[in-house]
Amino acid sequence: MSIGTNPPLAIVEEGIPNAAARKRGARTIRIRGSRPSMWVYVALGVVFVASAFPFYFSFLIGSGDASTLRDPGFFPAGNFIANALKVMSDPAVNFWAALWNSIYSSVLIAVAVVVSSTLAGWAFAKLKFAGGNGLLVFVVATMAVPLQLGVVPLYILFAQLGWTGQIGAIIIPALTSAFGVFWMTQYLRQAVPDELIEAARVDGATMIRTFWTVGVVAARPAAAMLFLFTFVTAWNNFFWPFIVLDRQNPTLPVALSLLQSNYFVDYSIVLAGVILATIPLLLLFVFAGKQLVSGIMAGAVKG
Amino acid sequence: MTTTQPRVISFSQRLSKWDLKFSPYLYISPFFILFAIVGVFPIIFTAVISFMDWDLVRNSGTFVGFDQYIWILEQPHFWTALRNTFSIFLLSTVPQLVLAIFIATMLDRHIRAKTFWRMSTLLPYVVAPVAVGLIFTVIFADKFGIVNTNLEALGLQPIPWHTDPFWSHVAIATMVNYRWTGYNALILLAAMQAINRDYYEAAAIDGAGIFRQFWSITLPSLRPTLIFVVITSTIGGLQIFDEPRVFDQFGRGGAGQQWLTISLYLYDIGWGQWNFGRAAAMAWILFLIIVTIGLINLAVTRTLLRTEGSRSGVEKSTRRKKVGAR
Numbered sequence: 001m002s003i004g005t006n007p008p009l010a011i012v013e014e015g016i017p018n019a020a021a022r023k024r025g026a027r028t029i030r031i032r033g034s035r036p037s038m039w040v041y042v043a044l045g046v047v048f049v050a051s052a053f054p055f056y057f058s059f060l061i062g063s064g065d066a067s068t069l070r071d072p073g074f075f076p077a078g079n080f081i082a083n084a085l086k087v088m089s090d091p092a093v094n095f096w097a098a099l100w101n102s103i104y105s106s107v108l109i110a111v112a113v114v115v116s117s118t119l120a121g122w123a124f125a126k127l128k129f130a131g132g133n134g135l136l137v138f139v140v141a142t143m144a145v146p147l148q149l150g151v152v153p154l155y156i157l158f159a160q161l162g163w164t165g166q167i168g169a170i171i172i173p174a175l176t177s178a179f180g181v182f183w184m185t186q187y188l189r190q191a192v193p194d195e196l197i198e199a200a201r202v203d204g205a206t207m208i209r210t211f212w213t214v215g216v217v218a219a220r221p222a223a224a225m226l227f228l229f230t231f232v233t234a235w236n237n238f239f240w241p242f243i244v245l246d247r248q249n250p251t252l253p254v255a256l257s258l259l260q261s262n263y264f265v266d267y268s269i270v271l272a273g274v275i276l277a278t279i280p281l282l283l284l285f286v287f288a289g290k291q292l293v294s295g296i297m298a299g300a301v302k303g
Numbered sequence: 304m305t306t307t308q309p310r311v312i313s314f315s316q317r318l319s320k321w322d323l324k325f326s327p328y329l330y331i332s333p334f335f336i337l338f339a340i341v342g343v344f345p346i347i348f349t350a351v352i353s354f355m356d357w358d359l360v361r362n363s364g365t366f367v368g369f370d371q372y373i374w375i376l377e378q379p380h381f382w383t384a385l386r387n388t389f390s391i392f393l394l395s396t397v398p399q400l401v402l403a404i405f406i407a408t409m410l411d412r413h414i415r416a417k418t419f420w421r422m423s424t425l426l427p428y429v430v431a432p433v434a435v436g437l438i439f440t441v442i443f444a445d446k447f448g449i450v451n452t453n454l455e456a457l458g459l460q461p462i463p464w465h466t467d468p469f470w471s472h473v474a475i476a477t478m479v480n481y482r483w484t485g486y487n488a489l490i491l492l493a494a495m496q497a498i499n500r501d502y503y504e505a506a507a508i509d510g511a512g513i514f515r516q517f518w519s520i521t522l523p524s525l526r527p528t529l530i531f532v533v534i535t536s537t538i539g540g541l542q543i544f545d546e547p548r549v550f551d552q553f554g555r556g557g558a559g560q561q562w563l564t565i566s567l568y569l570y571d572i573g574w575g576q577w578n579f580g581r582a583a584a585m586a587w588i589l590f591l592i593i594v595t596i597g598l599i600n601l602a603v604t605r606t607l608l609r610t611e612g613s614r615s616g617v618e619k620s621t622r623r624k625k626v627g628a629r
Contacts, residue, residue, distance in 0.1 A: 036412040043409050048423040051485065054430075054438045057449070061441055070447040120334040129327035135335075142342060144534075144597065146542045148566055149590050150345030152352055152573060152583045157345075160362065173341040176334050206319075207326035236431035238545045239566070243574060253433040257549055260437060265552050267441050274434045281429040289422045289429075296425070296486060297493035 055278070062272035069267055083272035087259065090269075092247060095276070098255035101167050103280070105174075105251065106234040112175040113230045114223050121184025122215040126197055127207075136185065143178045151243060158244060169244045170251065174234055180226050183299065187222035188215065225295035228288050235281060252277040353583035364580060371584035375572075381585075383560045384568040385592075387472065391547075391564065392540040394476035399484050400532065404525075406484065407491035408517065421492075424485030432545035435478050440550050443474040465551060471562040478546040483539075487532050494528035495521060530604045537597045541589065542566055565589050 060072040063080035088095045123129070124136045150173070158169040192214060200210045238253040245254050259273045285292070353371055355364030375381050406424055414420060427435070442448050443464040451461035464474045502520045511519065544566035548554045555571065556563025569589065573582030 036414060040409050040412050040414060043405075044414070044420045044423075047406055047409075047485070048420070050481075051423050051426040054427070054435070054442075054481065057442065058434075058438045069441070069444075070452055072449070116334040116337065119330040123327040123330035127327040127330070129324075132327065135331065139338075142338075142346075144538055144594070145346060146538065146586075146590055146593055148542055148569055149349055149586045150342070152579050152586060153345040153348035154341070155573075156348075156352075156362065156579065172337075176337045176342065178338070178342070181334055207322045211326075211330070232429055236433075238431070238433050238548075239570075242548075243570070253431045253545075256431070256433050256437060257554070260440075260549055260552050261554065262552065267444075270437055271441060274437050278430055278434055281431075285422075285426065285429045289425065290418060292428070293418070293421045293425055293489060296489045297496075299490070 055275075055282075058271045058274050058278075061268055062275050064268050066266055066268060079268065080272060080275075083269050084276055086269050087273040087276060090259070092262075093255045093258050093273075094248060094250060095255060095273075097248075098250045098252045098277075099280075101249065102235055102252040105167055105171050106231050108171055109174045109234040110227045110231040113177045113180045114227050116176055117180030117184045117226060118216065118219050118223055119211075120181045121188050122211055122219070124181065124185040125188035126192060126194070126215070136181075139178045139181050143182065147239060151240060154240070155243060164244050165246045165249055167245070167249060167251075170237070170241045173240065174237070177230060180230065183226055184219060184222060188219055191218045191222070222298075225291055225298070228284075228292055229295060231284070232281065232292075349583045349586050352580055353587050355580050355583075357579040357583075359577060359579065367580070371580045372588065374581060375584055375588060380560060380563065380568060381565075384556070384563045384565045387468065387556070387560070387562055388541055388543065388564045388566075390469070390472045391475050391479070391543060391562070392537075394472055395479035395483075395540055396533070396536050398476075399480045399487065399536070400529070402480070402484050403487040403491055403532075406488040407495055408521070410488065410492045411495045421489060424488050426485070427482045428486045430482065432478070432482060433549055435482050436475075436546040436549040439474060439478045439481070439546075443477075465557065466559075466561065468559075468561040471550065471557065475543070475546050475550060475562055479540065479543065483536070487536070490532060491525060491528055494525050498524045526604075530601060533600045533604050534597055537600050538593055541593050541596060544570070565592070 057072070059080070060074075060076055061069060062083055063076035063078065064072055065077075065079050065083075068077055087093065124132060154169075154173055155164070158164050158166075163169040196214055197210055200214055205213070236253060237251075238257070241251045241254050242257065245251065247258060250258060256270070256273055256277055259270045260267075352364060354366060354368060356367045356370070357364040410417070410420060410424070443450055445451060445461065445463060445465050448464070451464070454461050462470050464470050498521065503516055506516045506520060543564050547556060547562045547564050547567055548570075550562055551557065554567075555575075556567045565585070566589070569582055569585045572578055572585055
């Protein structure tokens, strides 16, 4: 995708957005007058409220009880702790096991995806080898294959191994990501000039040393973003974990669906559970939201 | 003695040659070995199972040809699920794209606190679809949900969110839109920022207003990105499972299959009726639908955006305008 005067190092530019953006902004002034009108801020304010409202609403309901469902008012009632404790102690849900499973599986998946994608991405982007292009096209093509296509054989496979209900059954299938390989390949292609690798080889560096000192160092920003996206995706994943895990050993999304699946549902407890399950990702968003934003924007420029 | 000397050198040279030759394969092997097991094998094996009557106890199947496919195509539930999936897909994709373009345009202006506004549009993305589904299930509850209680307070009729198919699709599409609009807005924003600002300058000099500039410069330049967004939302949207699954506590798409989707139906065939042959056939049908719709969307998006010309077209016309202005 060649757009206008985009510099070749697009991801890096977007990763450190200020320099380019400021320059661009300065030019905009001449074209469109200075700061935009207040209506732009009003519109963005509406977007902000729409984004944040469901959290607040969920906290309102989660801090009430069955009687405040209909009219939660504008301010939280005092029941949140009590509801949260009910979620944590519900034997049908296994909240603590779910929390641990979610953390442990998401971290492991994200690390594995980053490692396997960086290795493969480096090979595809910077090393020439027979069949390389064909394999990359194949990997990209599989990105369009829906998850549902594989669940039946995967279930048979893990049932055979006696792994149904085991957290390993959701970790193993997620350890590789076609998107991750594509992402790292695209990034490394632009981030590392070929001359650098040639120079390293002339100096007698082995392939693994070149990878370690040139590739890994250059890959860091993209690897960090890939880690974040893989982590969020793994944390939120539901379809396959819901199939293969059970009440004894769920992940958080599965536990949330279990909270709701009683005949008589107390939604104040369900939404208290939603808040509990969302807090870890909200914390992640506070610390890494900026990286997520630049990650999405960098990925888009690549197309 | 004289022959050993060059042999030693050639050994290290050979080693280095091997290093050069085999390292790439070594680096891609962790990915491909795992990928073959958990990615490629299941796809092929699904195809095999879909032509079988799979016995869960014996863990093997007998070949039945296209029987499973025929069975699925004969189920009224399948056609209901297909209709629901398309309906939810349309209700989520179209408004979402329009809104995302609008938000991206706002974010593309020279605003203060840029990072804050960008982050606020992305906030919903970190919430699990299941969590989003549960929150909106309460918001859209028929009896106690705040939408209906407010409608009643205003003296209006409450909306049958869970009994009427169309309204249940609106509710589920809202969940999807909530989570993905901001994400897509950022993708479009990145594409907007990559547009050469000279075009706008030239257009402004030529007297084109903001809307004209948007229509003639921004939209055509977004073409490849819009195609990308449409294709990814097709792949994701047609697989929708999480949100409809938690839209009520039974998770079966409603008493009258009002919001039964293809993936919900697949789950029901596989892990409700425990018929893996049929579930595998269903999976392949879903895959073929996604490929077909993806290709149709590609064609439609291309045609819709073609009239305003490609990049080179814009370039030519702006150049002409510049000359004219002089």
